[in-house]
Amino acid sequence: xxRIQRPALAQYPGICLIIGLALQSQVxxxxxxxxTNPATSPTAECSNSDQRYLQLASSGxxxxxxxxxxxxxxxxxxxxxxxxxxxxxxxxxxxxxxxQWLSLLLPDHIGYRVIExxxxxxxxxxxxxxxxxxxxxxxxxxxxTDFPNEILVTxxxxxxxxxxxxxxxxxxxxxxxxxxxxxxxxxxxLPAALELASGVKIENNRYAIxxxxxxxxxxxxxxxxxxxxLDPAGQNFxxxxxxxxxxxxxxxxxxxxxDAPGQAxxxxxxxxxxxxxxxxxxxxxxxxxxxxxxxxxxxxxxxxSSSDWYGFDDGSRxxxxxxxxxxxxxxxxxxxxxxRQQLGEAAAGDMGLYQANSQGSGGLDISTGLSRQISNxxxxxxxxxxxxxxxxxxxxxxxSYSTGTGYSGSSADFHHExxxxxxxxxxxxxxxxxxxGLDINDEHYFGFNVLWLHQSTHRAELIETQGxxxxxxxxxxAYRRALINxxxxxxxQRQLYxxxxxTSATDLYWQIASTQTDYDRPHDLDYRYSAISENSDYSxxxxxxxxxxxxxxxxxxxxxxxxxxxxxYSLRTDNHLLTGELKWGWESSQKQRHGYNxxxxxSGSDDLTxxxxxxxxxxxxxxLTPELITGDASSSGFILQDTLxxxxxxxxxxxxxxxxxxxxxxxxxxxxxxxxxxxxLISGIRREYNQMKAALWNTEAHAEExxxxxxxxxxxxxxxxxxxxxxxxxNYSQTVVWPRFNELLPVIYExxxxxxxxxxxxxxxxxxxxxxxxxxxxxxxxxxxxxxSSLYLKRIHQPIEGTFSDNSEAxxxxxxxxxxxxxxxxxQVQGLELEADxxxxxxxxxxxxQGRYASIRSRVQQRAINQxxxxxxxxxxxxxxxTTTSGSRPLQGQPAYISALRLQYQPxxxxxxxxVYKRSGTQLYITSDRDDLPAVYQQPxxxxxxxxxxxxxxxRLTFNINNLIDTxxxxxxGGYHYLSYRTGREYWLSLxxxx
Numbered sequence: 004x005x006r007i008q009r010p011a012l013a014q015y016p017g018i019c020l021i022i023g024l025a026l027q028s029q030v031x032x033x034x035x036x037x038x039t040n041p042a043t044s045p046t047a048e049c050s051n052s053d054q055r056y057l058q059l060a061s062s063g064x065x066x067x068x069x070x071x072x073x074x075x076x077x078x079x080x081x082x083x084x085x086x087x088x089x090x091x092x093x094x095x096x097x098x099x100x101x102x103q104w105l106s107l108l109l110p111d112h113i114g115y116r117v118i119e120x121x122x123x124x125x126x127x128x129x130x131x132x133x134x135x136x137x138x139x140x141x142x143x144x145x146x147x148t149d150f151p152n153e154i155l156v157t158x159x160x161x162x163x164x165x166x167x168x169x170x171x172x173x174x175x176x177x178x179x180x181x182x183x184x185x186x187x188x189x190x191x192x193l194p195a196a197l198e199l200a201s202g203v204k205i206e207n208n209r210y211a212i213x214x215x216x217x218x219x220x221x222x223x224x225x226x227x228x229x230x231x232x233l234d235p236a237g238q239n240f241x242x243x244x245x246x247x248x249x250x251x252x253x254x255x256x257x258x259x260x261x262d263a264p265g266q267a268x269x270x271x272x273x274x275x276x277x278x279x280x281x282x283x284x285x286x287x288x289x290x291x292x293x294x295x296x297x298x299x300x301x302x303x304x305x306x307x308s309s310s311d312w313y314g315f316d317d318g319s320r321x322x323x324x325x326x327x328x329x330x331x332x333x334x335x336x337x338x339x340x341x342x343r344q345q346l347g348e349a350a351a352g353d354m355g356l357y358q359a360n361s362q363g364s365g366g367l368d369i370s371t372g373l374s375r376q377i378s379n380x381x382x383x384x385x386x387x388x389x390x391x392x393x394x395x396x397x398x399x400x401x402x403s404y405s406t407g408t409g410y411s412g413s414s415a416d417f418h419h420e421x422x423x424x425x426x427x428x429x430x431x432x433x434x435x436x437x438x439x440g441l442d443i444n445d446e447h448y449f450g451f452n453v454l455w456l457h458q459s460t461h462r463a464e465l466i467e468t469q470g471x472x473x474x475x476x477x478x479x480x481a482y483r484r485a486l487i488n489x490x491x492x493x494x495x496q497r498q499l500y501x502x503x504x505x506t507s508a509t510d511l512y513w514q515i516a517s518t519q520t521d522y523d524r525p526h527d528l529d530y531r532y533s534a535i536s537e538n539s540d541y542s543x544x545x546x547x548x549x550x551x552x553x554x555x556x557x558x559x560x561x562x563x564x565x566x567x568x569x570x571x572y573s574l575r576t577d578n579h580l581l582t583g584e585l586k587w588g589w590e591s592s593q594k595q596r597h598g599y600n601x602x603x604x605x606s607g608s609d610d611l612t613x614x615x616x617x618x619x620x621x622x623x624x625x626x627l628t629p630e631l632i633t634g635d636a637s638s639s640g641f642i643l644q645d646t647l648x649x650x651x652x653x654x655x656x657x658x659x660x661x662x663x664x665x666x667x668x669x670x671x672x673x674x675x676x677x678x679x680x681x682x683x684l685i686s687g688i689r690r691e692y693n694q695m696k697a698a699l700w701n702t703e704a705h706a707e708e709x710x711x712x713x714x715x716x717x718x719x720x721x722x723x724x725x726x727x728x729x730x731x732x733x734n735y736s737q738t739v740v741w742p743r744f745n746e747l748l749p750v751i752y753e754x755x756x757x758x759x760x761x762x763x764x765x766x767x768x769x770x771x772x773x774x775x776x777x778x779x780x781x782x783x784x785x786x787x788x789x790x791x792s793s794l795y796l797k798r799i800h801q802p803i804e805g806t807f808s809d810n811s812e813a814x815x816x817x818x819x820x821x822x823x824x825x826x827x828x829x830x831q832v833q834g835l836e837l838e839a840d841x842x843x844x845x846x847x848x849x850x851x852x853q854g855r856y857a858s859i860r861s862r863v864q865q866r867a868i869n870q871x872x873x874x875x876x877x878x879x880x881x882x883x884x885x886t887t888t889s890g891s892r893p894l895q896g897q898p899a900y901i902s903a904l905r906l907q908y909q910p911x912x913x914x915x916x917x918x919v920y921k922r923s924g925t926q927l928y929i930t931s932d933r934d935d936l937p938a939v940y941q942q943p944x945x946x947x948x949x950x951x952x953x954x955x956x957x958x959r960l961t962f963n964i965n966n967l968i969d970t971x972x973x974x975x976x977g978g979y980h981y982l983s984y985r986t987g988r989e990y991w992l993s994l995x996x997x998x
Contacts, residue, residue: 261687
């Protein structure tokens with residue numbers, strides 16, 4: 004049985020029930036009390052006492068009927084099929100009776116009944132019931148009328164209705180969009196939709212920053228199953244990977260309680276996919292995207308296999324079997340000269356960087372659903388297919404500090420490098436989603452989901468770099484670097500779940516999920532041509548730090564089981580009835596990841612490497628020819644070499660192959676209690692256990708060694724007060740941040756955006772977070788203005804941050820190009836969020852204004868680094884000792900503010916225009932606790948989107964201009980631009996047809 008919820012209209016006695024199930028007519032009144040009618044006076048007097056004057060401020064059916072019930076002194080009970088609907092008509096203000104108002108507002112398939120002082124709306128009430136003589140329509144009651152204190156409604160799911168696949172998390176929805184609202188906003192992907200929420204910023208059009216906190220502080224779930232990272236070097240799931248076509252709703256909660264994962268310090272994003280449909284449907288959507296400088300223009304391109312256009316490599320880039328076998332069991336030195344020569348020829352492949360022409364970008368979405376009634380059961384399912392093809396050219400300016408020993412004059416040897424980049428990407432996304440649902444006798448629901456996502460990225464980049472002195476004069480160092488790689492990422496998730504109504508007040512939900520992720524980057528090319536003077540030509544440099552051919556692979560298997568039991572109860576104390584919901588849950592998950600990171604290079608004999616005519620050939624394949632590749636190190640030629648780095652992690656973790664396991668178990672108990680019509684108390688406790696272990700090796704696999712084993716008690720408490728149209732809530736919760744695989748494993752990867760070498764830190768500790776939140780909302784039914792605000796404070800013990808590190812031995816790169824993770828002693832994030840919505844309607848036209856602003860401040864205590872001069876006979880490096888703290892700075896990823904403004908104008912039912920403006924403040928991008936190395940800060944940026952939608956049922960035409968003003972992305976490090984680029988203006992046209 005659904006939980007009884009009190010309405011925002013709390014000055015009226017009684018309790019309003021808003022349920023997601025179709026309603027039957029059995030109603031029982033429990034208890035009574037004497038009350039007066041505090042209804043406000045209508046805005047206009049009506050001569051007929053059965054009429055009421057009404058002026059609508061919203062086109063939503065739920066809000067309109069709430070206001071209508073208010074005017075007639077009735078309580079409102081509506082099923083979920085009513086909540087998201089618009090009104091049938093938008094009538095002019097007038098005096099009308101209740102049946103007259105309802106005939107104008109309710110769509111044809113929605114029926115109603117008035118039972119005593121309660122108005123019931125549902126699609127499963129026959130419209131004929133509206134005119135039967137048993138229907139009682141009451142005028143506004145007079146004083147001293149007895150009202151039922153509580154209404155219990157026996158509910159059942161009727162044929163064709165949609166039931167949620169998973170129970171909702173406790174707490175308010177800070178931001179929620181259903182399927183139809185996602186279509187109406189005109190956004191083309193999930194990240195753009197989330198930016199409409201307050202306190203949310205999207206990074207690189209795919210990752211979310213929530214309340215100034217990055218992905219390690221968030222949880223992303225789909226149908227209550229966690230979505231893992233698809234990248235061995237990443238910790239976030241890319242949000243642009245989820246097609247909007249498979250989603251039924253998007254729900255963001257920034258304040259969580261004991262029934263949410265402990266990792267969700269900044270919030271949890273719940274994605275609900277289509278399940279058992281209400282009726283048969285079919286939908287087709289096609290789109291075309293044009294970006295200036297990216298589509299139908301010159302582009303860079305590496306080797307293209309015969310099946311790249313379908314998003315899959317044909318196997319020609321795959322690592323040679325003998326090379327992989329040799330890496331697992333020995334080294335290249337163990338091979339015969341003939342075998343090594345053959346591998347040298349095969350490993351080179353096609354290394355050329357070519358000019359090509361890009362094509363148009365676009366997408367195709369097809370979805371369908373069926374539902375059938377079989378006796379007392381409903382069987383149905385949905386199927387969705389999505390394809391997106393995307394081209395992107397980006398021109399980048401960058402500056403990086405190189406191998407100097409100081410900053411701002413501290414050393415004459417200091418220098419930096421200025422670079423220009425031309426980066427070309429071709430991305431193909433494929434996804435298939437199928438869901439089956441079986442509802443038996445309205446009491447038992449079984450579901451099965453299969454989600455498959457696949458993304459391929461062909462990336463080619465040319466970087467031209469000039470060394471500079473500290474005075475910004477060109478040095479004798481210059482090089483051209485080519486990066487060419489093909490990457491495939493995929494996810495296969497299977498979920499089996501059930502929901503059972505054990506009694507009228509008890510629900511049981513269970514879920515078994517299995518998720519497999521695959522990452523493959525075969526034949527990853529990175530090579531440089533260097534010039535030793537301003538007038539010299541560029542020649543290929545063969546060394547582990549300048550030329551690499553790599554094969555990188557990662558697979559992860561995630562299995563999870565969960566069990567949730569919800570019980571609705573009531574308690575009577577001193578003639579006062581308390582209602583509540585008791586929740587208990589148990590969750591268990593295990594993630595197993597394994598992979599390899601194999602890098603190779605070539606070395607050449609002196610007679611070849613000194614041959615300038617040979618080494619200056621612009622295509623490496625004209626240098627590393629089969630005739631010049633040898634397997635004998637003592638003969639003239641080029642020979643294939645292993646590239647092995649010592650990670651020096653302070654543990655035995657070192658090698659090219661790795662395996663890691665994470666086990667997480669949790670149980671919770673939560674009580675959601677309505678103390679009265681105005682007060683609600685939520686209290687809960689969660690016990691969470693986490694274990695991480697891993698092994699790295701070169702030729703002989705090792706047993707996994709423990710990296711971290713810990714458990715935490717995580718309490719949560721909230722008190723809510725609802726006086727009239729106001730809602731005030733105070734929350735406290737404790738959460739924990741467990742380090743992810745990429746943060747712990749000392750596996751070396753390069754961030755292609757920042758050109759930094761990234762390596763994990765197995766000595767990381769988990770972060771404990773204490774969260775305080777105070778929120779206020781004002782949502783009057785008869786006022787077009789809605790307001791909200793929230794104050795929050797998060798105190799973090801040992802926050803995890805990414806920082807520049809001095810680990811050149813591990814990565815064979817300049818000290819200031821390395822990136823790792825560390826625990827800072829203490830961090831704090833505090834912020835203020837403001838929301839304002841205004842809707843104005845007149846003469847069939849509608850204007851909506853939405854404003855969002857979040858001011859964020861953070862403080863992190865830095866580790867103190869003491870540098871001591873050492874005698875030159877011992878070492879010329881610094882001795883770094885860690886003490887307590889040294890000053891403070893912002894938390895990594897925290898912008899100074901996040902703002903958004905959305906204007907929507909609807910001149911008629913068929914046309915909608917919207918304008919969205921977004922801007923965020925300065926943000927700490929990469930930290931540095933060294934005085935001689937500045938941190939990197941992302942600079943403020945303006946973003947403007949324009950949207951037009953034309954609705955002509957059953958079709959919808961949408962035209963977007965995204966990034967209208969094309970402000971540059973700028974990242975500042977000291978006095979230099981660490982990165983600076985523009986992504987270009989986008990023109991997006993889509994046609995959506997539904998049947």
